[in-house]
Amino acid sequence: MTRDAAQADRNAAVRAAARGWKQAGAIDEAALAAVAAAYPDDRHRLGPVFRVLVFLFTIIAINGASGFVWALINSAGEIQTLVILLVFGVALLVLTEIQVTKMRRAQGGSEAATSLVGIGYLVVFTGWTADKAGLSSLHVIAVVLLAAAFLFAGAAWRWGYPLYAGASLVALLAIFTAFPQGRLAWIVLPLLAAPVLARLAESARLPPAHRASCAAVLGVALVGLYVALNIASYDSGWLEPDLSIWKLRPAIWGPSVRWIFIATTALVPIVYLALGLRSRRWIFLMLGLGTGIASLITLRWYVHLAPLWAVLTVSGAALVAAVFALRRYLDSAPGKERHGFTAEPLFEDLARRRILEAGAAVMSLSPEARPVHEEPKFAGGGGEFGGGGSSSEF
Amino acid sequence: MNPDVANAIPKLVEAGALPPEGAPRLLRVARGELVSVHGELRALLYLRVLLVTGGVGLLVKENLDRIGPLAIAVALGLAAAAALVWVARTAPAFSWREVPSPNLGFDYILLLGVLLAAADLAYVEVKFTPLGESWTWHLLIVAAFTALAAFRFDSRIVFSLALSTFAAWRGVSAARFGTDLWLRTEDAVRWNAIGCGALFVVLGFLLKRADRKAHFEPLAVTLGWLLILGGLGSGMWESASWAGWAIALLLVSAGLAAGAYRARRFPLFAFGVVAGYVALSRLALEGLRLETLGCFWFFLTPLLVIAGLILAQRRMKEPA
Numbered sequence: 001m002t003r004d005a006a007q008a009d010r011n012a013a014v015r016a017a018a019r020g021w022k023q024a025g026a027i028d029e030a031a032l033a034a035v036a037a038a039y040p041d042d043r044h045r046l047g048p049v050f051r052v053l054v055f056l057f058t059i060i061a062i063n064g065a066s067g068f069v070w071a072l073i074n075s076a077g078e079i080q081t082l083v084i085l086l087v088f089g090v091a092l093l094v095l096t097e098i099q100v101t102k103m104r105r106a107q108g109g110s111e112a113a114t115s116l117v118g119i120g121y122l123v124v125f126t127g128w129t130a131d132k133a134g135l136s137s138l139h140v141i142a143v144v145l146l147a148a149a150f151l152f153a154g155a156a157w158r159w160g161y162p163l164y165a166g167a168s169l170v171a172l173l174a175i176f177t178a179f180p181q182g183r184l185a186w187i188v189l190p191l192l193a194a195p196v197l198a199r200l201a202e203s204a205r206l207p208p209a210h211r212a213s214c215a216a217v218l219g220v221a222l223v224g225l226y227v228a229l230n231i232a233s234y235d236s237g238w239l240e241p242d243l244s245i246w247k248l249r250p251a252i253w254g255p256s257v258r259w260i261f262i263a264t265t266a267l268v269p270i271v272y273l274a275l276g277l278r279s280r281r282w283i284f285l286m287l288g289l290g291t292g293i294a295s296l297i298t299l300r301w302y303v304h305l306a307p308l309w310a311v312l313t314v315s316g317a318a319l320v321a322a323v324f325a326l327r328r329y330l331d332s333a334p335g336k337e338r339h340g341f342t343a344e345p346l347f348e349d350l351a352r353r354r355i356l357e358a359g360a361a362v363m364s365l366s367p368e369a370r371p372v373h374e375e376p377k378f379a380g381g382g383g384e385f386g387g388g389g390s391s392s393e394f
Numbered sequence: 395m396n397p398d399v400a401n402a403i404p405k406l407v408e409a410g411a412l413p414p415e416g417a418p419r420l421l422r423v424a425r426g427e428l429v430s431v432h433g434e435l436r437a438l439l440y441l442r443v444l445l446v447t448g449g450v451g452l453l454v455k456e457n458l459d460r461i462g463p464l465a466i467a468v469a470l471g472l473a474a475a476a477a478l479v480w481v482a483r484t485a486p487a488f489s490w491r492e493v494p495s496p497n498l499g500f501d502y503i504l505l506l507g508v509l510l511a512a513a514d515l516a517y518v519e520v521k522f523t524p525l526g527e528s529w530t531w532h533l534l535i536v537a538a539f540t541a542l543a544a545f546r547f548d549s550r551i552v553f554s555l556a557l558s559t560f561a562a563w564r565g566v567s568a569a570r571f572g573t574d575l576w577l578r579t580e581d582a583v584r585w586n587a588i589g590c591g592a593l594f595v596v597l598g599f600l601l602k603r604a605d606r607k608a609h610f611e612p613l614a615v616t617l618g619w620l621l622i623l624g625g626l627g628s629g630m631w632e633s634a635s636w637a638g639w640a641i642a643l644l645l646v647s648a649g650l651a652a653g654a655y656r657a658r659r660f661p662l663f664a665f666g667v668v669a670g671y672v673a674l675s676r677l678a679l680e681g682l683r684l685e686t687l688g689c690f691w692f693f694l695t696p697l698l699v700i701a702g703l704i705l706a707q708r709r710m711k712e713p714a
Contacts, residue, residue: 046704058696289434309451309457324498342430
């Protein structure tokens with residue numbers, strides 16, 4: 001990111017936090033205006049709905065333009081198509097750079113669309129070229145993934161898109177499935193990277209978008225580590241595809257190490273949760289919870305303790321008991337907090353809370369629940385993505 | 395943790411922009427010294443509803459022969475009644491205005507109770523067929539019951555369930571009986587979707603106008619417009635009458651976008667713009683026989699739409 005884009009990003013984070021404070025009733029309109037004046041915005045931004053619309057129509061326009069040029073050339077020749085992909089891909093990345101730096105656009109929809117389609121065109125160009133060069137299909141996929149990893153990483157670093165950063169590591173890890181001992185890379189890489197990423201995700205030296213990018217990469221790394229260490233993944237050979245790409249084959253390390261994977265399936269969620277509780281890092285807490293559920297499903301897959309309906313019903317009942325017990329435990333402490341945790345909604349949580357509730361609401365096809373009577377002081381009336389260092393670009 | 399915000403708070407206090415008494419708490423949150431798990435607890439409660447309803451569904455499916463239909467129906471009814479009795483005892487007094495939830499689990503236990511009751515009714519209908527050939531009416535009964543629960547206990551979650559069940563009743567009825575009345579099932583379903591959508595929009599309008607549960611209005615109106623636009627849009631793929639449906643969709647979506655623009659209703663504005671563009675493209679590409687210039691159309695027209703959107707954003711001033 002350029003220096004002024006980074007500064008704009010930092011200012012945006014402070015303004016977003018102030019909006020959260022205002023929505024929670026911690027500050028008034030005058031204070032919000034004072035924060036906005038102290039941390040001004042020099043970017044051209046759009047609201048979420050307009051941003052999505054502009055993003056959508058920009059993607060249509062780009063593909064219409066490339067299709068029109070292709071039709072003008074009036075040739076189905078592969079070389080011409082490759083040239084169009086290359087020229088459009090490069091031009092779109094240049095256009096993104098111009099929008100972000102010269103035109104000072106941020107959260108505008110169009111710059112995200114040009115960057116995404118540009119990367120897509122260049123990835124397709126790379127894959128097609130590799131195929132024409134006579135590489136095997138497995139190696140073509142590896143080349144495509146490598147190109148995607150580099151392009152997404154570059155775009156995340158330059159323009160500050162956390163989603164691209166996560167996608168970059170997904171592509172990088174996927175490459176290793178094409179090679180023998182790929183599982184080892186899925187274990188070693190995250191183990192080496194996680195401590196560094198956890199620090200960078202909170203580093204004051206990085207702008208919020210880069211911190212969020214590090215958090216996204218950390219999340220992917222931790223999920224990758226869990227997948228590599230899960231016993232079902234090992235037994236089914238999820239990370240060891242045969243040369244006939246999609247056909248899986250059993251794990252290659254032999255049955256003698258199987259017990260290690262059984263242990264890690266149980267231990268990894270516990271470690272994530274422990275780290276989350278100790279450091280109060282949300283990503284570890286969420287992944288601890290998520291991988292814990294995955295490990296319970298794995299356990300049910302191997303060991304039939306009870307019929308599935310009983311497992312679901314009992315775990316549902318246990319879940320509600322745990323939620324209420326935790327809530328009561330936290331609420332009973334002075335100031336309704338223990339060890340730095342509270343069950344009260346806080347100002348900084350608005351974006352995160354909305355993501356969680358929207359996800360749950362989508363799952364149950366319903367809107368989110370009401371604010372609770374017990375916490376009128378902090379009950380927020382909405383919120384936006386973009387605070388706390390996150391990006392709301394998509 | 396947000397170091398930029400943590401750095402900014404002392405400066406804002408010093409400059410008088412932030413009240414000093416509230417700053418320490420803000421600072422603790424920004425430094426990651428105080429973390430809320432409120433959202434996580436609510437998400438877990440949603441998950442719990444899914445788990446229990448999924449478990450109950452499997453129980454019914456897998457143990458029908460062993461337990462017997464009557465026992466299952468009674469068990470489901472008792473479980474639903476237990477949840478709803480708890481809700482009724484815990485709920486605050488009725489009000490036409492928005493009422494805060496009495497506790498964290500209230501909405502979720504209400505949802506669970508309603509879902510269990512609906513499952514029980516469906517099960518009774520399938521096993522004992524009290525409604526006979528008119529079995530689709532049980533969906534209307536569920537819709538009415540959930541709507542009553544939604545209004546009494548002020549739950550938007552349950553209200554959305556009531557609306558979707560009502561729409562399902564119309565859809566299933568039309569698909570089942572449409573051929574007798576409308577000659578073609580597709581037309582019957584389509585007109586039912588449009589009619590249902592119009593009904594929801596009117597309901598939302600009335601709720602807001604009467605200031606009775608006015609906070610339910612966005613749900614009713616959004617679902618209503620989705621049904622109307624979806625119904626009109628589905629007609630565009632008919633071989634004979636597609637042009638009429640496309641023109642209707644274009645006119646309706648233009649009206650919606652204009653109305654939403656004036657009322658600053660951003661999601662409805664987006665619905666209108668997207669649906670209008672789809673209808674116009676359908677008319678232009680086939681009606682005006684622009685097949686060969688299709689790419690040019692999809693190159694030029696989105697740019698015009700984007701220009702229009704940027705102008706509209708300046709007037710509507712959607713917060714970034």
